[in-house]
Amino acid sequence: MTNIIRTVSLGLIILAGGRSSRMGRDKAALPWQGATLLTDLLLRSQGVAFDEIIVSANRPPDLSALPPELAARVRVVADDCQDCGPLGGMEAAFRACTCSYCLVLSVDLPFYDFSPVKQILPKLAQMPPVDLFLPISENRPQPLAAVYRRGPALEAVQAALNAGKRRVLSIADALTVRILDDEGTPILYENVNMPSAYKAALAIDANRRRTVPVISISAARSGEGKTSLAVQVIAELTRRGYAVAYVKSTHHRRCWEKRGSDTDRALQSGAVQALLCGPDDVAAGEGKEDALLRLAQQTTADVAIVESRSHGPFPVIYIDGPEPPPIRLDNITAVIGCGSDPSFRYIAPEQIDCLCGYILYLTTS
Structure with missing residues (x-):
């Protein structure tokens, strides 16, 4: 034939x-x-x-x-x-x-x-x-x-x-x-029908260009649960088989590791590395955000979680509170809390499984 x-x-x-x-x-x-x-x-x-x-x-x-x-x-x-x-x-x-x-x-x-x-x-x-x-x-x-x-x-x-x-x-x-x-x-x-989807696509693109993909956690002030959320995320991502690093912004010039500190809690939850970024860790001519990103890229991890009130690199997951965010709204892709602004993805505080799925979407897609 x-x-x-x-x-x-x-x-x-x-x-x-x-x-x-x-x-x-x-x-x-x-x-x-x-x-x-x-x-x-x-x-x-x-x-x-x-x-x-x-x-x-x-x-x-x-x-x-x-x-x-x-x-x-x-x-x-x-x-x-x-x-x-x-x-x-x-x-x-x-x-x-x-x-x-x-x-x-x-x-x-x-x-x-x-x-x-x-x-x-x-x-x-x-x-x-x-x-x-x-x-x-x-x-x-x-x-x-x-x-x-x-x-x-x-x-x-x-x-x-x-x-x-x-x-x-x-x-x-x-x-x-x-x-x-x-x-x-x-x-x-994956299409970008809404502003939140567009920002998520920008985050995926940014993380594809990095050696170690990054997610930042921010809140308007201390005591609103940044570290507690980071620890829960690290524990769940570790349980799923990912190596997670933790980088924390601090204003202290000299820092020592001690039991019960934020970095210790991160290590206890499964982080493969936990780093502090203080004023002495910022190079001449470098901004704090760039220093945090640089330290995250030096880790040996699949994902780096950066905790910073106002200097976290894009993309940022923001813990909602009574005060306005101290960071650019364009840098926020998701909000821990409730709301209807189409610019953000909203995730309830107790939905750690959902949050980790979203983090993996932004960092491993």
């Missing part, structure tokens, strides 16, 4: 025209790695030989950070169906595209590395036609990081819009679907 090899072409569609109502500002323009979420995604897309690149956006995006040859390849199309969600953007982009297949990506995927489509691309010309290659990560389908066969997908999207449907997965019943099990790489599909 002779294998039939079809000629296929692959386009990239980035959906960047959403209202960003939960974020409160245009997600496509959020700063990311010296560019924006949109331009960084376009720069990373150069690792795949896309035949066309289309950005679905209802306002002209700033592409000035792109190399001229890449910017010239990008076509921007607006929705004809306003307020129809991602399906409206997909409909306009599918109509504008001429490729046989399209990778459809939401703009708010800062860690997507294009590896799933790199695995599919060599097989497209040799396998029977599939209308939708749908990744599943952590038991959740990812239709906004999926490969669609353009013709059938366009028909399905138009039918869904005509029927008043808005969910992207509503078109799956009209398509032949191949599931892509991507359970091993959930970070690829």
Whole structure:
């Protein structure tokens, strides 16, 4: 039997025209790695030989950070169906595209590395036609990081819009679907719909650049439980098999280790190292925050917990209290307490298991 090899072409569609109502500002323009979420995604897309690149956006995006040859390849199309969600953007982009297949990506995927489509691309010309290659990560389908066969997908999207449907997965019943099990790489599909998710992504990115990832614990004043929380976190992370270091900021010039001190409590809870950072440990021309980070990087640990009232390196977990935080709010990713500000993740004081899961998310993703 002779294998039939079809000629296929692959386009990239980035959906960047959403209202960003939960974020409160245009997600496509959020700063990311010296560019924006949109331009960084376009720069990373150069690792795949896309035949066309289309950005679905209802306002002209700033592409000035792109190399001229890449910017010239990008076509921007607006929705004809306003307020129809991602399906409206997909409909306009599918109509504008001429490729046989399209990778459809939401703009708010800062860690997507294009590896799933790199695995599919060599097989497209040799396998029977599939209308939708749908990744599943952590038991959740990812239709906004999926490969669609353009013709059938366009028909399905138009039918869904005509029927008043808005969910992207509503078109799956009209398509032949191949599931892509991507359970091993959930970070690829993490999106940043809210300010707290965006700050968490920035924290993950910062920790990926460090030798030892860092989490800081802060409170407005002494006696509000910084050390007690740090000790509980160290004990739980140690129980889970992680080597944890502890670095504490102090204002004392000369410090001696003694039984019952904060560093001793950290060691007793399982810390592999416990360091103090006083005024004498800050180098000339160095800030306290930089000194704390430097000491954390010198430890032999999987994670470093830094305790400081006002100088902890980003990201900071803040213990809520009656006084305003003594640190920049942008540095706080999570608050121990209750609240509704979308800029923060809120975790109850007794939820140590949840807190440690969040810390590992920020430090090991």
